[in-house]
Amino acid sequence: MTKTISSRQGAILAALLLFANKILVLPSLMYESSNADGIFILLALLAVEMLILYMFFKVKEAFPYQSFYEIIKKYMGTIVAKLFYVLLLVYFFFKIMLLFNISYIYFHIQVYIDVAYYLFLFAFLLIMTSSVLRGLRAIGRGLEFFYFFIIGCMFFIILLSFANFDKFPLFFDSPPAQYFKGLFSNLFCFGDMLVLFVLMDKIELKKKDEKKFFKYIGASVVILILIYFMFYSIFGQTSFIHKNAISDIITFSYRFIDLGRLDIIAIVTVMFLSFLQLSIYCYALCECFMKLFSKLSIVYTIVVFDAIFIAVVASSLVNYLTVINLGVNVMGYFAIVLHLILPILVLCFIKFSHRRQP
Amino acid sequence: MRRFFKTIKATPMLLALIFIAFFFFPAAIIAPAESVSNAIVTAIGLDKQENEYEVTLLTFLSYPNQSYTERYEIFTSTGGTLSEALTKAGLQLGKAVSLFHTHTAVVSENLLKEDIAPALNYLVRVASLPQSCILIGTNVETKLFMEFVKELDAEADLNLEELTFFNSNYVYWNDTSINSFLQGYYSPTETSLISYMPLVESTDDGIPIDKPLQTEEGEQGSANMESGGSGAQTGGTGSGSSGSSSGGSQSSGQQGGQYELINDGNEIIIKKGKKVADIDRDILRGLNWFSSRTTGAVLILDDVNDENFDHAQLAYKVNQKQIRQHFDYENGVPVCTTSIRLFVNLTEVDASKEELKKKNEASYISDAVRDKIEETVKSQISGAVDVFVQNKTDVLEMYEHFYRAQRGQTKKFLKQIGSPDEFLSHVVFKVVVSVFPN
Numbered sequence: 001m002t003k004t005i006s007s008r009q010g011a012i013l014a015a016l017l018l019f020a021n022k023i024l025v026l027p028s029l030m031y032e033s034s035n036a037d038g039i040f041i042l043l044a045l046l047a048v049e050m051l052i053l054y055m056f057f058k059v060k061e062a063f064p065y066q067s068f069y070e071i072i073k074k075y076m077g078t079i080v081a082k083l084f085y086v087l088l089l090v091y092f093f094f095k096i097m098l099l100f101n102i103s104y105i106y107f108h109i110q111v112y113i114d115v116a117y118y119l120f121l122f123a124f125l126l127i128m129t130s131s132v133l134r135g136l137r138a139i140g141r142g143l144e145f146f147y148f149f150i151i152g153c154m155f156f157i158i159l160l161s162f163a164n165f166d167k168f169p170l171f172f173d174s175p176p177a178q179y180f181k182g183l184f185s186n187l188f189c190f191g192d193m194l195v196l197f198v199l200m201d202k203i204e205l206k207k208k209d210e211k212k213f214f215k216y217i218g219a220s221v222v223i224l225i226l227i228y229f230m231f232y233s234i235f236g237q238t239s240f241i242h243k244n245a246i247s248d249i250i251t252f253s254y255r256f257i258d259l260g261r262l263d264i265i266a267i268v269t270v271m272f273l274s275f276l277q278l279s280i281y282c283y284a285l286c287e288c289f290m291k292l293f294s295k296l297s298i299v300y301t302i303v304v305f306d307a308i309f310i311a312v313v314a315s316s317l318v319n320y321l322t323v324i325n326l327g328v329n330v331m332g333y334f335a336i337v338l339h340l341i342l343p344i345l346v347l348c349f350i351k352f353s354h355r356r357q358p
Numbered sequence: 359m360r361r362f363f364k365t366i367k368a369t370p371m372l373l374a375l376i377f378i379a380f381f382f383f384p385a386a387i388i389a390p391a392e393s394v395s396n397a398i399v400t401a402i403g404l405d406k407q408e409n410e411y412e413v414t415l416l417t418f419l420s421y422p423n424q425s426y427t428e429r430y431e432i433f434t435s436t437g438g439t440l441s442e443a444l445t446k447a448g449l450q451l452g453k454a455v456s457l458f459h460t461h462t463a464v465v466s467e468n469l470l471k472e473d474i475a476p477a478l479n480y481l482v483r484v485a486s487l488p489q490s491c492i493l494i495g496t497n498v499e500t501k502l503f504m505e506f507v508k509e510l511d512a513e514a515d516l517n518l519e520e521l522t523f524f525n526s527n528y529v530y531w532n533d534t535s536i537n538s539f540l541q542g543y544y545s546p547t548e549t550s551l552i553s554y555m556p557l558v559e560s561t562d563d564g565i566p567i568d569k570p571l572q573t574e575e576g577e578q579g580s581a582n583m584e585s586g587g588s589g590a591q592t593g594g595t596g597s598g599s600s601g602s603s604s605g606g607s608q609s610s611g612q613q614g615g616q617y618e619l620i621n622d623g624n625e626i627i628i629k630k631g632k633k634v635a636d637i638d639r640d641i642l643r644g645l646n647w648f649s650s651r652t653t654g655a656v657l658i659l660d661d662v663n664d665e666n667f668d669h670a671q672l673a674y675k676v677n678q679k680q681i682r683q684h685f686d687y688e689n690g691v692p693v694c695t696t697s698i699r700l701f702v703n704l705t706e707v708d709a710s711k712e713e714l715k716k717k718n719e720a721s722y723i724s725d726a727v728r729d730k731i732e733e734t735v736k737s738q739i740s741g742a743v744d745v746f747v748q749n750k751t752d753v754l755e756m757y758e759h760f761y762r763a764q765r766g767q768t769k770k771f772l773k774q775i776g777s778p779d780e781f782l783s784h785v786v787f788k789v790v791v792s793v794f795p796n
Contacts, residue, residue: 251490
């Protein structure tokens with residue numbers, strides 16, 4: 001029991017994870033692909049997230065005490081289970097790389113222009129490692145502790161951004177092909193609810209708790225939509241220049257010059273969010289790793305992860321630009337595969353579980 | 359020691375704290391203060407001289423002193439590219455040039471002869487210049503302008519930031535920040551407005567300073583000391599520092615020009631990043647009737663004849679205005695109907711003694727006054743629109759407004775006329791003015 005988190009902590013985990021990779025560079029990338037209609041891509045991809053969440057509830061309902069790995073193994077065999085978890089492992093690793101690089105560039109530009117990449121690496125790695133070692137319950141408590149602060153800051157940022165509201169964004173101005181292109185190229189930044197499947201057996205969930213999830217996630221969805229709406233309304237044609245959406249919507253205005261750097265609110269919010277999101281992803285990745293190599297303990301797992309992470313970063317194989325290029329061009333295919341496999345698997349499991357019932 | 363290791367084993371986070379204490383704290387303590395390694399630039403001037411960019415930085419330098427005065431220095435450097443010029447400025451300063459706190463960017467008319475967007479694009483995207491920074495055009499070299507601004511701050515405690523902030527809030531039709539410029543630049547009509555503050559020699563209309571300033575021709579190594587191979591130059595506050603621009607000029611015994619800053623709300627129309635035309639206060643007044651943003655306008659009505667006044671001059675202050683615009687096509691022609699509701703106060707009366715006795719309350723208004731106000735507003739609008747039509751500069755963003763309101767018809771209409779640049783000249787303006795006492 002000590003390794004489980006409550007349904008509230010699970011809901012907060014999902015709600016905060018929904019912001020991952022979406023509030024800094026993504027609005028700008030979406031504008032590049034489909035102008036202000038990027039907001040519709042956001043809505044479509046959030047709908048995909050909700051579908052994954054719904055599938056999670058269905059699986060959890062059918063198999064309340066089993067892990068996702070055990071369920072796949074039971075019905076499809078060890079090889080399929082391992083293969084799926086290898087895919088998830090790679091997926092989470094690139095998610096971490098993307099989130100780490102985007103956060104690094106954000107802090108580098110906004111705060112620590114002179115600070116070396118490695119300092120960030122060690123700061124983030126230290127937090128990820130200690131979070132994984134302390135376990136999911138510690139992460140859950142951390143999430144609960146910071147949740148209202150983060151959400152409060154987000155609402156405050158949106159409130160401030162209304163002072164800069166210029167005009168309604170110009171919607172429906174892109175050809176339909178651009179929508180589909182945008183859906184594909186931004187898909188990798190979504191699918192955060194997949195983490196819930198990996199942590200399935202560690203979340204205490206009763207039937208009525210589903211509402212709790214939708215309440216917390218609903219708040220995140222509203223915040224995301226408002227941020228994108230304000231971003232496109234404030235910047236219009238120049239949206240492609242602004243790579244730090246959440247800070248830019250409050251700092252661009254000359255009206256706030258006399259008040260100083262208001263983006264300190266955004267900086268603190270992104271800092272807490274990045275630490276928490278990276279910890280969750282890292283924990284999910286270690287879970288996948290431990291399922292693949294069941295004899296390894298959490299300490300060895302995290303040491304392996306740290307070594308690989310440092311090696312990849314030190315070799316400069318993956319940096320801000322390459323990771324974004326990978327995310328837009330290659331990882332989109334990866335995300336499609338995972339997002340397709342998952343519903344198929346879920347349908348199969350539910351069918352099997354119904355058959356087994358007398 | 360054994361106990362220590364036991365504690366560490368039980369609480370591994372302590373290890374993390376020890377790691378931080380060993381590696382990060384000493385580095386943070388040893389690291390020099392940011393103000394030592396960074397020069398805080400509060401205003402930047404961009405100029406172009408003989409195919410070379412000239413960058414002038416009004417820089418805040420933090421020196422320990424016993425008075426409460428802030429110390430600013432001017433540094434100028436040149437380069438084939440802006441990055442080269444900024445690097446040279448950094449060498450000159452012995453510090454990294456930090457544009458995070460820059461509030462004002464000044465561009466010279468020389469630079470405005472060519473597209474300024476690439477330069478601003480570089481500063482915003484690479485050099486971290488905030489987009490909220492106000493953009494100002496000037497008629498002189500930016501170096502001279504900066505010298506003036508520095509002296510103005512020293513003498514009258516009037517700084518550029520306050521002047522531009524006031525203009526942007528209360529005088530101009532839109533904010534004249536870099537972001538606003540870029541939004542216009544990337545719009546279909548590629549048109550923006552930026553603030554214009556010329557320096558002129560000895561008129562009585564501007565803001566003067568006591569100190570004479572040297573122009574490029576007169577300085578020859580005295581006003582700004584050229585620093586050899588780098589091509590960088592420095593100037594100073596004139597408060598005893600070496601490299602002081604004014605100190606240098608005085609010691610050489612040359613006569614400087616007496617300049618005044620004209621801040622009467624003029625702006626420049628920029629199209630495709632280049633200067634197209636100046637717009638003066640009168641045109642700006644016409645433009646401002648399309649925006650509820652600027653209030654406080656004063657309407658001067660000459661020759662008012664009604665039941666109370668005979669050939670009087672009345673001044674009304676607009677305390678509030680409500681603007682509603684409707685964009686539609688009538689017989690295939692774009693028609694912009696603007697309804698303006700003005701709430702005014704009578705502030706000044708130039709009339710005979712008897713007339714002053716009769717009616718001088720602030721809420722006074724008559725049909726004749728209403729007609730006069732309507733006539734004045736319409737003529738100001740007409741004057742402004744004519745200028746924009748002549749220059750093919752859609753400052754009013756009519757194309758965008760029609761595109762938003764009537765997308766299908768605007769696309770069809772655009773096919774007929776060929777280019778968004780021609781759109782404004784086809785728009786019919788209908789203005790309805792309603793005047794109410796406030």
